[in-house]
Amino acid sequence: MKRDLSIETKSLRRLFKGIPGKGDVVALDQVDLEVYDDEIFGLLGPNGAGKTTLIKILCTLLLPTEGQALIKGLDVVKRASQIRRIINLVSGGETPGYGILSVKENLWFFSQLYGLPRDFAKDRIAKLVDQLELQDYLNTRMSKLSTGYKQRLNLARGFVNDPAILFLDEPTLGLDVLSARHLRTLVKDWIRTGGKTVLLTTHYMAEADQLCDRVGIINRGKILACDTPQRLKTKVTGGATWKIEITPNLSELESVKSIPGVVGLSTTDNIETGVTTLKLVLEEESVMSDLLSKIRENGSKVLNMGKSEPTLEDVYISLVGTGME
Ligand SMILES: Nc1ncnc2c1ncn2[C@@H]1O[C@H](COP(=O)(O)OP(=O)(O)OP(=O)(O)O)[C@@H](O)[C@H]1O
Ligand SMILES: [Mg+2]
Known part of the structure; x- marks a missing residue:
């Protein structure tokens, strides 16, 4: 129509x-x-x-x-x-x-x-x-x-x-x-x-x-x-994003952002617990091993990690965030 x-x-x-x-x-x-x-x-x-x-x-x-x-x-x-x-x-x-x-x-x-x-x-x-x-x-x-x-x-x-x-x-x-x-x-x-x-x-x-x-x-x-928000979520993020909880926070955030294949990255610090949540949009799953080594090099410990359904915020971050720099 x-x-x-x-x-x-x-x-x-x-x-x-x-x-x-x-x-x-x-x-x-x-x-x-x-x-x-x-x-x-x-x-x-x-x-x-x-x-x-x-x-x-x-x-x-x-x-x-x-x-x-x-x-x-x-x-x-x-x-x-x-x-x-x-x-x-x-x-x-x-x-x-x-x-x-x-x-x-x-x-x-x-x-x-x-x-x-x-x-x-x-x-x-x-x-x-x-x-x-x-x-x-x-x-x-x-x-x-x-x-x-x-x-x-x-x-x-x-x-x-x-x-x-x-x-x-x-x-x-x-x-x-x-x-x-x-x-x-x-x-x-x-x-x-x-x-x-x-x-x-x-x-x-x-x-x-x-x-x-x-x-x-x-x-x-x-x-x-x-x-539509729905189509953007599937198209832009490939349908999945990753959430990793680490402590302490990354001192060299920029070097993580610049790993090839990291399309988007946002961090949220919980000041009370000292835990930082990284939200990531990756080009493909294989980027994860480079990412984990970088986190380890940084001296941070991974407490938890998993895939999550993409949100519009993930779409926004991958388009406006590191991907654009
Ligand atoms: N009257 C003006 N004179 C000179 N530059 C301007 C003028 N109005 C806007 N700009 C510039 O144009 C660009 C776009 O501004 P605009 O106000 O459209 O942004 P925005 O997306 O609405 O931002 P925000 O989310 O902060 O409201 C900015 O770089 C701003 O500094
Ligand atoms: Mg405005």
């Missing part, structure tokens, strides 16, 4: 003028992306990878340097005003409105910016207040809200025009565990209403895994991989 394209970029590039003598920053480098109707698409990547830059271009807040970006077939450069009517953007950690206005006033203000008829706007706001559990704060000034409640107001504002495409840049930043889960449910319910698209960024791998139909992994302005 052919699905309708909602977002498309073609060889999209964005440069930022660097400080004199240091050259330009390539924030986006030949990005080709296709996101479809009814899809929740996640962008994952380290700080400075280009995620916010991409979202800003798609939201008509920033111009591309080269290439093209289309929203529902409309060019972001030529058709910005049409696009703005059918999208909305929520950025985590952003001030969601006007500090001196109350929650209710802020939502009303934004509903009127989108030109919603009065009765319609009232109903929509009441529904959003209910969904985001803002009832107790309706008359509270925005500046007095806690971080999490500011973010809830931010999200309510994002849904207020019932956009066809909702961009969420780190939407769960500052939300507690249950509120973050609640938001994910809300986004999933909303996408089920049909004809919608969500493009989000997050640093929480489990969140992306649970929420997104497809994810794109971006590093240094380039999309490294793009697929």
Whole structure:
């Protein structure tokens, strides 16, 4: 079945003028992306990878340097005003409105910016207040809200025009565990209403895994991989990762990372027990013997080791981690 394209970029590039003598920053480098109707698409990547830059271009807040970006077939450069009517953007950690206005006033203000008829706007706001559990704060000034409640107001504002495409840049930043889960449910319910698209960024791998139909992994302005979380896990990690517990920690981590065949490596230290857990993605199982000798050379003892099912974090580490250096 052919699905309708909602977002498309073609060889999209964005440069930022660097400080004199240091050259330009390539924030986006030949990005080709296709996101479809009814899809929740996640962008994952380290700080400075280009995620916010991409979202800003798609939201008509920033111009591309080269290439093209289309929203529902409309060019972001030529058709910005049409696009703005059918999208909305929520950025985590952003001030969601006007500090001196109350929650209710802020939502009303934004509903009127989108030109919603009065009765319609009232109903929509009441529904959003209910969904985001803002009832107790309706008359509270925005500046007095806690971080999490500011973010809830931010999200309510994002849904207020019932956009066809909702961009969420780190939407769960500052939300507690249950509120973050609640938001994910809300986004999933909303996408089920049909004809919608969500493009989000997050640093929480489990969140992306649970929420997104497809994810794109971006590093240094380039999309490294793009697929369903499940297919990425099988494709990128070959279906298995290894977990090794050692003590004490490796003093020469870099020399382990540089063993040929080590595609990804992350370490977690347990300060209380002094045990370090290495998570590894290996090209093939035979690399393990080189690895174990290196650990022994280092003077560390292996306490436990085993294979584990790959997670999206493993995919991320193998693409963005040592493999990229
Ligand atoms: N206005 C700007 N002027 C100059 N450089 C910029 C500007 N905005 C972004 N950059 C640079 O572009 C690159 C991409 O930044 P961007 O904000 O898109 O990253 P990101 O993936 O959203 O990172 P994070 O996870 O930290 O939010 C970085 O090197 C950043 O320093
Ligand atoms: Mg960002």
